Amino acid sequence: MVNRRRFLLSGSAAFGGSLLLKGCRGRSAAIRDPRQPILVGSLLDATGAVSAVGVQMIAAAELAIAEINAAGGLLGRPVQLKQYDTQSDIQKYTQYAQQLVLQDNVDVLIGGITSAAREAIRPVVDKYKALYFYTTNYEGGLCDKYTFCTGVTPSGQIDQLLAYLSDRFQAKTIYTLAADYNFGQIAAKWTRFYGKKHGMEVIQEDFIPLQISDFSTSISKIQQLKPDAIVTVIVGANQWGFFGQWAATGLQSKIPLTCLTYNHPYVNDHTSKLEWTNIIVAEPFWVENPAAASQKFLNQFRQKFGADKYPASLAATHYTAIKLWAEAVKKAGTTDRAAVTQVLESGLTYTTGPLGSVSFDKTHHIAHTINILESTEDQAFNQVAGPFSNISALEDQGRCDLIARPNTSEQFTPKI
Incomplete structure (x- = not known):
């Protein structure tokens, strides 16, 4: 059975303290006391069937927020992670999404691992006009003005x-x-x-x-x-x-x-297993990638969580989403959703992360640099083709334009 290492999840970044910020139901984040921390609401599985993915994504969020705080926070305020363990239970995604938006009064929502989890979160996001980042590789085609996606889609895989x-x-x-x-x-x-x-x-x-x-x-x-x-x-x-x-x-x-999911931490503990050999994947990040940005992220991740950790693509795409959001908040000068969305849609680029230079397009997806990799017996990867640069999410087949038609809320499926 695959060894699943668990990360020590503190549930908070630098600036410490309790993450339990009591908010009034329905109160706008814009009128919160400006001395209070900026809250990032997180919905990920620290336990449950897909927790091996969830613990890496939580760790990536903690790393990104710690770095933001070490650089002075955002708008002169610390950033804190408010994490709920959704336990691979779809009902909990809906329950905790409502709690984060209405009671905890978070400034941004991030998380969901499976597509079913995302679709449990999204009606809450749309109803209350929250800002939401979905960061895992998925089946593509989502077109929603409140949702931004950093994972790879079928055009990239x-x-x-x-x-x-x-x-x-x-x-x-x-x-x-x-x-x-x-x-x-x-x-x-x-x-x-x-x-x-x-x-x-x-x-x-x-x-x-x-x-x-x-x-x-x-x-x-x-x-x-x-x-x-x-x-x-x-x-x-x-x-x-x-x-x-x-x-x-x-x-x-x-x-x-x-x-499509092999370069995830279910199997990336680098123990020798013959059954993990010769599996072919397409990913934007892997730990053996010699690129400077990838190695920098790997080193930062290991310094914080341990030298034996093997972050996979979902850690990189989750980390990138938080950094892109933070850059947009700085440029907007506010955490207000509409203002931050406008900046994200303006072509704002984040250049120093593990995915290289990325920005959101009119579908609220990012383009990826994709590498074809083949697994070895010790669960490492050899690059066998690529890199293929600037691979956009094409699953809307030209039907999604959130700049021209911002009220769209639909998932397009393939016209075959």
Whole structure:
């Protein structure tokens, strides 16, 4: 079983003290006592099925806020993290989102790991006109004036991975194995869409409930159909059992396998495991990346949380979101949502983080530099293609323009 290291989560950054700031229900953040800290409301799983992701994202938030405070805070005020453990429970995302906005009176909301969690938060955000950052890799297509996304979408992952599979392996047929909720279901549609673009056909799709850990039925079908490549969109602790079961077939080195979520901390403890070998991923950040900005982030992360930590892409995209928001607050001179949004939409660029130079476009997404990586037996990565620069989120297929049509609140799915 994969060793899941836990970070020491203090729940606060520099300036210390209690994070429990009592607010009046519905009171605007703009009229809070200016001597009070600026509050970042966080909804992430410190426990639960996807907590291995959550603890890294919480740690990344703590690091970003500690750095902001070490530089003097924002607008002459300290910044504090108000973190609720959502425990991989969708109901808690809605409950705590309301509490952060209406009672804790936070200045910005950040978090949600799965797409289901995001969609539990977003109605609260839209109803109360809050500012929200969603930072994980996801299925793309979200168009909402209150939401900004820093994670990678299928144009950065599936499109790049299928192009690589076609070029390197001359793959023509694909078997898709996906989690049975909106992330997996929509990502599977994008696999068909981008597969067609690269002359590839999806010959089978299996949608697996998150609680399932026995993949024998799917593996038997893979052995029978003999696809040229496998695309996995697996999520949750139980589903990582697939890799061990797949390795036991002896086909691990014979059929190339890609995964949209492998460079996450479920498996990045760098213990030697044969089943983690030869998995192909597309990511903007990995710890072996020699780029100066990546190594700086890695060193800062390890100095704060320990030399044995292996932050993955979601830590980098979460950290970047907080730094972009902070830059916008400084430029706006206020934490007011409308003013900060206007700055974020103006092309504000954050240049010194682990993702390189990034800014939001008219869809409230950032463009990424994507690298194709292949895992080694010790869970490190070798870069096998790329980098591919300025890969924009294209899943709206030209239908999202929050500058021209700011009242849009929709998630576009692929027109195939």
